[in-house]
Amino acid sequence: MAILKILQYPDKRLHLVAKPVQSVTAATRKLIGDMAETMYAAPGVGLAATQVDVREQIIVIDISETHDDLLVLINPEILASSGEVDREEGCLSVPGIYEELRRAERITVRALDTQGESFTLEAEGLLATCVQHEMDHLKGKVFVEYLSQLKQSRIRAKLNKHRRETM
Ligand code: K1U
Ligand code: ZN
Numbered sequence: 426m427a428i429l430k431i432l433q434y435p436d437k438r439l440h441l442v443a444k445p446v447q448s449v450t451a452a453t454r455k456l457i458g459d460m461a462e463t464m465y466a467a468p469g470v471g472l473a474a475t476q477v478d479v480r481e482q483i484i485v486i487d488i489s490e491t492h493d494d495l496l497v498l499i500n501p502e503i504l505a506s507s508g509e510v511d512r513e514e515g516c517l518s519v520p521g522i523y524e525e526l527r528r529a530e531r532i533t534v535r536a537l538d539t540q541g542e543s544f545t546l547e548a549e550g551l552l553a554t555c556v557q558h559e560m561d562h563l564k565g566k567v568f569v570e571y572l573s574q575l576k577q578s579r580i581r582a583k584l585n586k587h588r589r590e591t592m
Contacts (some may be wrong), residue, residue, distance in 0.1 A: 426462040429477040434519045435566050435581060438547045441455055442562040443475055443482045445500045449541035452482070459537060465492050469517045471555045473562030476518050484559040488551050496546075498536035501560055504545070505533040512554045514568050521587065522580050526571055528557045 432439050446453060457481060464472040464485055474483040499522040508530030515523045524525045534556055538544055548556055558568055569580050 426458045428466050429459050431463065431464050431467065431472075431476050432478055432516050432582065434569065436518075438478055439475060439518055439562070440565040441475065441480055442565045443480045446537070447557050449537060449539065451498060453481075453499070454539055456481075457462040457483060457485060461487070461495055464517075467517050469515075470551070471559045472517065473559040474540065474564065475562045484556070486552070486555050486559065488555060496552075497539050498534065498546075498556070498559075499538070499541075501534050501556070501563075503532050503557075503560070505536050507531045507556070510554070512551070512557055516558070516568055517536050518562075518567060519569055519580070519584070520571065522525070522583070524569065524572060526568060528554055528582075532556060558588070561585045 456474070460472050460474065460483065460583035462478060464487065469590060470488045471484065471486040474481045482500045484501060486496045487494055509527050510530040511525050511527050513523050513525050530553065532553045534546045534548060535543060536546070561568065569577055
């Protein structure tokens with residue numbers, strides 16, 4: 426397996442829209458293994474293929490503390506959602522920035538697994554937030570883009586300052 430480079434906001438490639446996976450192959454499973462390793466190493470609780478510069482609808486998530494509960498969603502679709510909840514979000518493509526966003530509290534998602542089999546997942550809490558955050562990445566949307574223009578320009582300035590200081 427390999428650790429992949431995670432694109433950093435405001436990289437334009439984070440705004441590209443991912444295409445559905447036509448067939449789940451050994452190459453798809455290799456990419457999923459690399460994405461999981463990259464997510465665990467970061468560390469993070471989720472990663473979308475868009476963040477590693479691959480335009481395919483693939484997400485990995487593991488919200489367990491023991492890193493042994495990997496969820497893989499290929500071509501995910503939200504079938505139903507209910508409620509609203511405010512939760513603080515972070516993003517491996519926007520390091521050091523945590524902001525509260527309002528999203529659906531519970532969702533029902535249909536996706537393919539690593540064998541190409543369709544399954545349905547009922548999610549709530551952090552898992553539901555994480556699935557919605559990662560599905561936004563597949564659509565080319567980064568969580569900070571829900572915030573006001575003022576907040577977004579402050580975030581860009583903070584990231585630029587941090588990058589200048591660490592160059
Ligand atoms: O999409 C990403 O960049 C991953 C992101 C997922 C996420 C977290 C929280 C709310 C919504 C979406 C992260 O993993 S940010 C890092 C993080 O949350 C974390 C890092 C170390 C330990 C536990 C959590
Ligand atoms: Zn993210």
